Amino acid sequence: VIDGPALWLDLMETAKFGGTPKGGICRLALSEEDAKVRAWFAKTCEALGCTVTYDSMGNQFARRPGSNNDLPPIMIGSHLDTQPTGGKFDGILGVLGGVSVLRALHTAGLTTVHPIEVVNWTNEEGARFTPPMLASGVFGGVFTQDYAKGRADKNGITLGQALEEIGFVGQEPCGQHPASAYFELHIEQGPVLEAEHKTIGIVTGVQAMRWYTVTVTGQDAHAGTTPMTMRSDALWAAARMIDGVHHIAMAHGPDGLGTVGIVNCQPGSSNVIPGQVQFTVDLRHPADDVLEGMEKKFYETLSHIATSCETQVSIEPTWVSAAVHFDSFCLSCVESSTEKLGYSSRKIVSGAGHDAVYVAKVVPTAMIFVPCWKGISHNEAESAEQPDTTAGANVLLHAVLQADAQ
Amino acid sequence: VIDGPALWLDLMETAKFGGTPKGGICRLALSEEDAKVRAWFAKTCEALGCTVTYDSMGNQFARRPGSNNDLPPIMIGSHLDTQPTGGKFDGILGVLGGVSVLRALHTAGLTTVHPIEVVNWTNEEGARFTPPMLASGVFGGVFTQDYAKGRADKNGITLGQALEEIGFVGQEPCGQHPASAYFELHIEQGPVLEAEHKTIGIVTGVQAMRWYTVTVTGQDAHAGTTPMTMRSDALWAAARMIDGVHHIAMAHGPDGLGTVGIVNCQPGSSNVIPGQVQFTVDLRHPADDVLEGMEKKFYETLSHIATSCETQVSIEPTWVSAAVHFDSFCLSCVESSTEKLGYSSRKIVSGAGHDAVYVAKVVPTAMIFVPCWKGISHNEAESAEQPDTTAGANVLLHAVLQADAQ
Ligand SMILES: NC(=O)NCCC(=O)O
Ligand SMILES: NC(=O)NCCC(=O)O
Numbered sequence: 001v002i003d004g005p006a007l008w009l010d011l012m013e014t015a016k017f018g019g020t021p022k023g024g025i026c027r028l029a030l031s032e033e034d035a036k037v038r039a040w041f042a043k044t045c046e047a048l049g050c051t052v053t054y055d056s057m058g059n060q061f062a063r064r065p066g067s068n069n070d071l072p073p074i075m076i077g078s079h080l081d082t083q084p085t086g087g088k089f090d091g092i093l094g095v096l097g098g099v100s101v102l103r104a105l106h107t108a109g110l111t112t113v114h115p116i117e118v119v120n121w122t123n124e125e126g127a128r129f130t131p132p133m134l135a136s137g138v139f140g141g142v143f144t145q146d147y148a149k150g151r152a153d154k155n156g157i158t159l160g161q162a163l164e165e166i167g168f169v170g171q172e173p174c175g176q177h178p179a180s181a182y183f184e185l186h187i188e189q190g191p192v193l194e195a196e197h198k199t200i201g202i203v204t205g206v207q208a209m210r211w212y213t214v215t216v217t218g219q220d221a222h223a224g225t226t227p228m229t230m231r232s233d234a235l236w237a238a239a240r241m242i243d244g245v246h247h248i249a250m251a252h253g254p255d256g257l258g259t260v261g262i263v264n265c266q267p268g269s270s271n272v273i274p275g276q277v278q279f280t281v282d283l284r285h286p287a288d289d290v291l292e293g294m295e296k297k298f299y300e301t302l303s304h305i306a307t308s309c310e311t312q313v314s315i316e317p318t319w320v321s322a323a324v325h326f327d328s329f330c331l332s333c334v335e336s337s338t339e340k341l342g343y344s345s346r347k348i349v350s351g352a353g354h355d356a357v358y359v360a361k362v363v364p365t366a367m368i369f370v371p372c373w374k375g376i377s378h379n380e381a382e383s384a385e386q387p388d389t390t391a392g393a394n395v396l397l398h399a400v401l402q403a404d405a406q
Numbered sequence: 407v408i409d410g411p412a413l414w415l416d417l418m419e420t421a422k423f424g425g426t427p428k429g430g431i432c433r434l435a436l437s438e439e440d441a442k443v444r445a446w447f448a449k450t451c452e453a454l455g456c457t458v459t460y461d462s463m464g465n466q467f468a469r470r471p472g473s474n475n476d477l478p479p480i481m482i483g484s485h486l487d488t489q490p491t492g493g494k495f496d497g498i499l500g501v502l503g504g505v506s507v508l509r510a511l512h513t514a515g516l517t518t519v520h521p522i523e524v525v526n527w528t529n530e531e532g533a534r535f536t537p538p539m540l541a542s543g544v545f546g547g548v549f550t551q552d553y554a555k556g557r558a559d560k561n562g563i564t565l566g567q568a569l570e571e572i573g574f575v576g577q578e579p580c581g582q583h584p585a586s587a588y589f590e591l592h593i594e595q596g597p598v599l600e601a602e603h604k605t606i607g608i609v610t611g612v613q614a615m616r617w618y619t620v621t622v623t624g625q626d627a628h629a630g631t632t633p634m635t636m637r638s639d640a641l642w643a644a645a646r647m648i649d650g651v652h653h654i655a656m657a658h659g660p661d662g663l664g665t666v667g668i669v670n671c672q673p674g675s676s677n678v679i680p681g682q683v684q685f686t687v688d689l690r691h692p693a694d695d696v697l698e699g700m701e702k703k704f705y706e707t708l709s710h711i712a713t714s715c716e717t718q719v720s721i722e723p724t725w726v727s728a729a730v731h732f733d734s735f736c737l738s739c740v741e742s743s744t745e746k747l748g749y750s751s752r753k754i755v756s757g758a759g760h761d762a763v764y765v766a767k768v769v770p771t772a773m774i775f776v777p778c779w780k781g782i783s784h785n786e787a788e789s790a791e792q793p794d795t796t797a798g799a800n801v802l803l804h805a806v807l808q809a810d811a812q
Contacts, residue, residue: 033516053674085626085673087682127675188630211676220491220785222666223688224615225596225757228655230781235666241630249634259629260641261676262670267491269533270617270667270686271758272784275491280676282629307556351631375636379626380680 002397004390007100011019011389014040014080014096015088024380025088028153028260029081029123029160030058034363037080038168041095047087048102050118054170055177056145057135058163060120063216064102066112066404072178074112074403075363076101076396077119078186083127087382089187089389095120097185097393104397112404114180121355124164129159131211131319132353138174140358145174163392175362181403183363184356185396187384191375192348199391200338201369205326206357207255207286207349211293211319213278214241214302218311220267220275231273234286235265237309238277244301245281252294257351274330280318286349324357330366330403337398342392352377368395408803410796413506417795420446420486420502421494430786431494434559435487435529436464436568443486444574447526448450449502454508456524460576461583462551462583463541464569470508472518478584480518480809481769482507482802483525484592484761493788495593495778495795501526503591503799510803518810520586527761528569535565537725538759544580546764551580554732582766587736587809588771590762591802593790597781598754605797606744606751607775611732612763613661613692613755613775616701617725619684620647620708624682624717626673631696637679641671643715644683651687658700663690663757686724692755694729730763736772736809743804749797758783774801774802 017037018027027033038060042052045062052062063073078094098118105112121139126132129151137143149160163169186203188194193201220232242260249258259282266276283298285291299315306313338345348369356367370392373383422444424433433439444466448458458468469479484500504524511518527545532538535557543549550764555566569575592609594600599607624640648666655664665688672682689704691697705721712719744751754775762773776798779789 007440083673083675083678085678115764125675126677130676132677161601187774188631189628191633191636207630218667219782222595222758222783222785223667224613224663224690225594226663227597228652228663229657230597233665235669236652239645239652239666242641242645246634246639246645253634257630257632258690259639259677259679260481260645261629261671261678261680262674263671265667265669267489268529268668269784270488270536271532271538271665271688272491273490273665274667275785279660282677284630292547318567352628375631376625377628377631378675379628379681 002100002104002390002393004386005186006103006395007096007389008386010096010099011088011092014092018082020380022380025082025086026084027082027344028084028128029125029168034081035166041080043160044099045112045118047104048103048106050278051325054168055172055174056170057138057140057174058122058169059174060168061399062118064105064116066115068113070117070306071114072180073115073117074400075119075179075182076400077116078184079098079121081122081123083125083378085380087380089382089384090189090377091124093187093389094185097396100393101397101400111277114404116210116400123159124355126133128153133355133358134159135174136355136358140361141175141328142358142361167220179363182356182359182363183330183396183399184354185368185392186354187372188369189352189372189377193369193371194375196346198346199388200395201348202331202334202338202345203326203350203369204331204347204368205349207284207351208288208291208323208326209282209284209321209353210317212281213316213318214281215314216277216306216311218275221273223271223273226273232310233273235274235307236279238279240305240309241302244305248294248297248301252285252290255286256294286323296354321353321357324360326360326366327364333399333402334368334395337395337402341394368392408506408799410792412509413502413795413799414792416502416505417494417498418748420450421437421497424488426786428786431488431492432486432490434490434534435531436572440487441572447486450505451508451524454512455507459576460574461580462575463544463554463580464528464575465541465545465580466574467501467583468524470522472510472521474519475521476519478586479521479523481523481525481585481588483527484590485527485530485795487529487531489531489784491786493711493783493786495788495790496595497530498781499593499795500591503655503802506799507806510771520810522806529565530761534559539761539764540565541580542761542764546767547581548764548767568795583771588762588769589736589762589802589805591774591798592760593778593783594775595758595783599775600781602752604752605749605776605794606801607754608737608740608744608751609732609756609773609775610737610753611755612730612759613690613757614694614697614729615688615690615727615759616697616723619722619724620687620718622683622712624681627679629677629679632679638716639679640683640717641680643712643717644685646711646715647708650711654700654703654707656694658691661692662700664788673777690727708714727763730766732766733770736770739805739808740772740774740801742800743808747800747804774798
């Protein structure tokens with residue numbers, strides 16, 4: 001059985017690496033803070049009898065031997081990087097929940113048949129290096145390693161350079177690591193479980209998502225001398241486009257989502273009409289075909305607004321992630337463990353992308369959700385309750401044991 | 407008579423200090439590039455027999471003695487700082503036009519009755535330190551020196567610190583410099599003179615302008631798990647407000663203007679709904695009372711949008727500049743010189759603020775405009791023609807001589 005308080009202590013202790021005054025975490029992928037939490041993870045797992053290795057993308061594997069080490073391991077994992085104003089649970093619970101499974105096995109002196117591995121995937125958030133889930137994406141064969149290592153942050157530093165710099169990188173080519181099953185525990189990051197008073201979400205799949213970078217080009221001009229009717233104002237056009245993205249999502253409700261998270265406006269002076277604006281767009285829907293329709297409407301709307309504002313627009317798709325349906329055997333392990341342990345539960349589709357999306361391409365996979373406060377995530381106020389994190393880790397433990405018994 | 411080609415050479419030579427690949431200038435106030443052009447200006451004026459002094463705001467005065475040096479000088483001036491993507495003429499023509507007047511007097515061996523001074527005002531653009539016309543504003547008694555020196559750039563460096571660093575600062579308290587008249591030559595920065603094929607604009611005044619910084623507060627949340635109807639999206643609200651500013655200006659057309667030039671969006675991650683957005687607003691109209699009405703509508707509109715988007719808004723007024731009407735004697739000097747020299751002309755109200763706005767508070771003042779290409783300004787493509795710059799400087803010379811004869 002899981003030592004819930006020990007798991008909670010681990011969550012609070014690692015929250016110091018990049019901890020913010022408002023109680024959140026700023027621990028961007030491959031930053032100094034990320035290096036610190038990686039070192040902590042390695043040391044903690046070694047103390048629980050594990051060997052820690054790295055692949056060429058910096059993914060970190062803590063391996064506890066089984067009785068038959070020729071069998072591919074059962075993997076547990078998630079990520080330890082955070083958003084710039086992230087919380088203490090997103091991703092972290094999945095990795096430290098894995099550590100709590102290792103601790104339970106260690107304390108019980110139990111040897112599984114398969115080796116058990118806990119994985120910390122590099123750059124899940126996509127906050128420093130776009131797109132999200134980059135290293136699990138290379139693992140799942142969705143991105144080439146060259147593509148992933150070439151992704152640059154806003155200062156022009158590539159993921160490959162940042163990885164060399166912090167030094168947590170191994171010889172094993174990413175993707176050549178065998179596994180027989182993968183389980184990921186995560187906070188829901190949405191409001192459903194809390195609202196329905198359910199402890200466990202049995203995650204049947206993940207919605208489809210697409211990202212774009214939009215560039216609007218107008219003409220820099222003087223704010224005091226250029227008549228309204230003679231302007232080519234890239235920011236006015238962008239503002240109408242951002243409103244347009246909102247309306248497209250609303251028109252595909254209640255499940256359609258549309259978000260603009262980053263805006264850059266040039267040259268950036270109070271009395272200069274902006275000549276160029278760039279912004280990101282994130283569109284999501286559980287159904288691939290509906291998302292396809294949203295995308296079509298999005299292209300039409302932006303092109304129409306650009307023309308009516310006397311500006312030009314170009315749209316670069318930066319990420320496509322199709323809807324995912326998890327493995328039925330892994331789901332049955334989660335479902336029957338939840339039942340056996342007597343937790344309330346419901347089936348749920350994930351709104352957020354997770355490393356499990358890409359790992360599922362090559363390994364039978366399932367996910368477990370626990371509630372989080374008001375569904376708030378990607379926010380320093382992100383919060384979860386100790387009984388729920390304990391429950392989630394217990395389901396994780398028993399799902400792993402059930403998969404091991406197969 | 408003005409040596410037009412020499413003036414043009416000066417314009418091209420100083421354009422090297424901060425020159426951009428696209429043929430513009432990036433010479434922010436009190437930057438290293440600003441220091442270089444200040445040194446050039448001092449050296450050039452000294453070679454024409456002037457003494458160069460500085461006041462406590464770093465305003466630079468090149469003085470050519472008259473026959474009666476007890477009389478307050480006739481001043482000519484403008485600014486040598488530029489926008490981040492500025493052109494080669496905005497402000498610069500007024501200072502170098504002044505130098506061309508000094509050169510004409512020097513070559514002719516002519517001694518005026520009053521001393522003649524050419525002034526380079528510090529931080530006119532307001533691009534590095536907000537608001538614009540800061541140092542002429544202290545000169546005109548509109549801002550206190552403490553306020554002006556405490557204004558910080560986006561890196562937190564204050565104008566006072568930047569001034570100490572580049573070192574062009576004198577003992578004389580800013581504002582205690584007497585003057586009997588002030589003339590400023592400038593490109594129109596708008597399309598009227600070119601469209602009407604007029605060489606000279608006799609600038610009767612300057613329109614009213616107000617600046618604001620708007621902060622919209624929502625809540626950071628996950629782009630993939632937060633339903634559209636549960637969001638408090640600061641950027642969606644800001645986008646609707648930016649569109650609102652546009653519509654307020656249009657509703658007060660054709661003279662009303664509304665511009666958003668700077669936007670900052672926090673935390674700035676593709677999959678995080680922005681929790682806070684800040685943007686600047688610039689509203690203008692030739693009539694003070696109409697601008698007052700635009701401001702009222704602006705407050706109402708933003709408050710209404712904030713509420714309907716489930717966000718909060720706060721509006722900080724950062725600058726108010728009332729409509730200005732120039733001195734009738736100075737205007738008559740410009741008008742009769744234009745006539746005498748045989749240039750086509752029209753009366754015009756300036757859409758842009760100028761140092762003359764604040765100097766006019768304490769010294770009889772007038773301005774002279776010349777056409778610029780397509781009215782484009784605050785843009786690297788800003789351009790003017792040599793015959794027009796020469797004509798403007800000739801009107802400047804004769805207006806000064808006429809004021810001197812009084
Ligand atoms: N779990 C999570 O927040 N992942 C980031 C990818 C996404 O935006 O869904
Ligand atoms: N001339 C000029 O561009 N001045 C800057 C102040 C303004 O925005 O009008």
